[in-house]
Every structure is written in structure tokens, then in C-alpha cells.
Amino acid sequence: xxxxxxxxxxxxxxxxxxxxxxxxxxxxxxxxxxxxxxxxxxxxxxxxxxxxxxxxxxxxxxxxxxxxxxxxxxxxxxxxxxxxxxxxxxxxxxxxxxxxxxxxxxxxxxxxx
Amino acid sequence: xxxxxxxxxxxxxxxxxxxxxxxxxxxxxxxxxxxxxxxxxxxxxxxxxxxxxxxxxxxxxxxxxxxxxxxxxxxxxxxxxxxxxxxxxxxxxxxxxxxxxxxxxxxxxxxxxxx
Numbered sequence: 001x002x003x004x005x006x007x008x009x010x011x012x013x014x015x016x017x018x019x020x021x022x023x024x025x026x027x028x029x030x031x032x033x034x035x036x037x038x039x040x041x042x043x044x045x046x047x048x049x050x051x052x053x054x055x056x057x058x059x060x061x062x063x064x065x066x067x068x069x070x071x072x073x074x075x076x077x078x079x080x081x082x083x084x085x086x087x088x089x090x091x092x093x094x095x096x097x098x099x100x101x102x103x104x105x106x107x108x109x110x111x112x113x
Numbered sequence: 114x115x116x117x118x119x120x121x122x123x124x125x126x127x128x129x130x131x132x133x134x135x136x137x138x139x140x141x142x143x144x145x146x147x148x149x150x151x152x153x154x155x156x157x158x159x160x161x162x163x164x165x166x167x168x169x170x171x172x173x174x175x176x177x178x179x180x181x182x183x184x185x186x187x188x189x190x191x192x193x194x195x196x197x198x199x200x201x202x203x204x205x206x207x208x209x210x211x212x213x214x215x216x217x218x219x220x221x222x223x224x225x226x227x228x
Contacts, residue, residue, distance in 0.1 A: 032214035043117075043204050043219025044156065087155055091213020101146070101213055103155030 004088045009108040018075045020107050022088030025069050032093045033064060033071045038085045038106070047086075048073070051093075075109075083111045115139070117220035119205050125226045131193035134223045138186070138207030145182055146217065147190050148204040156204055162188065163211050192225075200227045 005023040012018045024033070032051050036044035048055060050062040050071070061074040075082055085106040118137040126132050138145050143164050148156035159178065161169040164185040173180065177196070182188040192199055202224050206217040 034214055034216075036217075041221070043206065043222055044217075045219065046216040049214060049216070085155075089213055093212050093214030101156075101158045101161075103157070105153070106155050 004090055004102070004104055006086075006088055006104065006107045008105065009110065011110050011112065012078055013112050014079055015077050018078050018082070018109060018111075020073045020075075020086055020088075020109065021070055022073070022090075023070045024088070024090045027068050027090055028092070030092050031090050033062065033068075034089045034091075035060070035062065035073050036087045036089065036103070038087065044087060044103070078109075078111045080111050080113065083109060085109070117205055117207055117218050119203075119220035119223055121223055122221060123224050123226075125228065126195055127228050128197055129194040131191065132195050132225060133189055133191045134203050134205075134225075136188045136190070136205030136220060138188070138205070139218055142207035142209055142218070143185070144208045144211045144215070145188050146204075146206040146208075147180060147188070148206065150202045150204055150222070152201075159190070161211065168211070195225075195227045197227050200225055 034049040035047045037047050038044040048060050048062045050064050052064050055062045063072045085108050087103045087106040120135050145162040147159040149159055150156045158172055160173045160180050162182045165182055178192055180190045202222040204222045206219040208215040208217045
């Protein structure tokens with residue numbers, strides 16, 4: 001399973017765009033990149049997933065360069081309610097070999113007024 | 114549709130006592146996960162089930178932890194005896210298929226405090 005590296009924490013202000021980068025130098029050909037969000041006292045929640053280039057949904061965008069060794073989660077115009085921990089996971093989609101699911105320590109995003 | 118249900122939400126016990134956590138996954142989800150989450154850390158996988166079969170339990174401390182998923186639906190995670198270091202949040206999640214890339218739906222967790 002590809003090891004990921006994220007910043008421990010980030011600060012932002014309401015209305016700004018926030019970009020959280022995840023490094024995954026050992027990503028395998030069949031690995032996907034998945035991001036989860038976790039609020040205090042709740043379980044993680046799926047945000048977005050991608051394999052290459054750009055993926056966008058109603059919540060966020062995910063940018064993946066051609067070499068796929070990193071990815072960037074982009075949150076447009078953050079609000080106070082976006083304050084949470086964000087996790088980047090890399091691994092095979094729909095089964096594949098048994099691998100450990102590694103969330104790591106994630107990135108704590110703190111949004112201020 | 115109901116999400117993943119866990120109970121109890123909170124549990125306080127004295128060390129050396131047994132404790133059990135229950136999880137009801139989303140209907141139709143074949144894969145079920147139990148995670149342990151310590152304060153300030155991400156979830157750590159304890160065990161993963163595909164239907165009734167435990168396909169990955171390499172991180173489960175088998176001397177005191179056990180789990181079962183009878184009939185491939187509900188699951189129970191047990192600790193006996195509990196130790197001070199077991200204080201954490203225990204999360205249950207489910208997904209339709211197995212794989213890191215498959216969307217997991219998490220329950221609210223059970224916060225265990227061992228005194």
C-alpha cells in the first residue's frame with residue numbers, strides 16, 4: 001500500500017480556497033486516491049476520489065498530475081463548518097490484493113472567521 | 114436509508130473487565146470494518162470482513178480482542194480483559210465491495226474509557 005504524506009495542519013479564513021496536498025511517491029498503477037473528512041465525534045466521511053487529471057463534485061475538486069505521485073484536494077470558499085481533519089488514502093479500487101487501510105494522521109484544517 | 118449504527122456510543126469500564134461493541138452496517142454492504150482511533154490519530158484498521166469471513170485481521174490483538182460477524186450482517190467486537198491502553202474510539206464502517214478505493218460509510222463510533 002502506498003504510503004502518504006500530508007501536512008499536519010493548515011489555517012485558513014472563511015471564503016478562501018484551500019488546497020491540501022498529499023504525497024504518494026510509491027503509488028501503484030491500479031491505485032486510486034481517496035479523500036475523507038472527519039469532524040470531531042464523528043466517523044470519517046468520503047469526499048472525493050480520483051485516478052488521474054481532475055475530478056470535481058459538489059464539495060471539492062481533486063487534482064492529480066500526470067505522474068500521480070501527489071494529489072491536491074481543493075476546497076473552494078471554505079466556511080467555518082469545513083474545519084475538520086482531512087485524510088488521503090491510496091490503494092486499489094474494488095478489491096485487489098488485501099492491503100492495510102492506512103489513514104495516517106491527516107491534515108487538521110482550521111478555518112477562522 | 115439508515116447509516117451504520119453502533120452501540121453503545123459511550124462506555125466506561127474498569128480495567129480487566131470485558132466489553133463488547135455492536136455494529137449494524139448499511140443494508141446490502143458485504144464488507145465490514147472495525148477501526149480503532151486514538152486521540153489525534155487517524156483510524157487504524159483492526160479487522161475487515163467480507164460477508165462472514167474475516168479476510169484481514171492482522172492488526173487485531175488476538176490475545177484480548179475478538180470479533181464475529183454471524184450471518185454476514187451485524188458484527189460484535191469484544192475486548193476481554195480491557196486494559197488502560199484500550200481507551201479509544203472504536204469505529205465501524207461498511208462498503209459494498211472491498212478495497213481501499215471503495216467508499217466506506219462510517220458509524221459514529223463507541224468511545225471507550227478504561228479506568
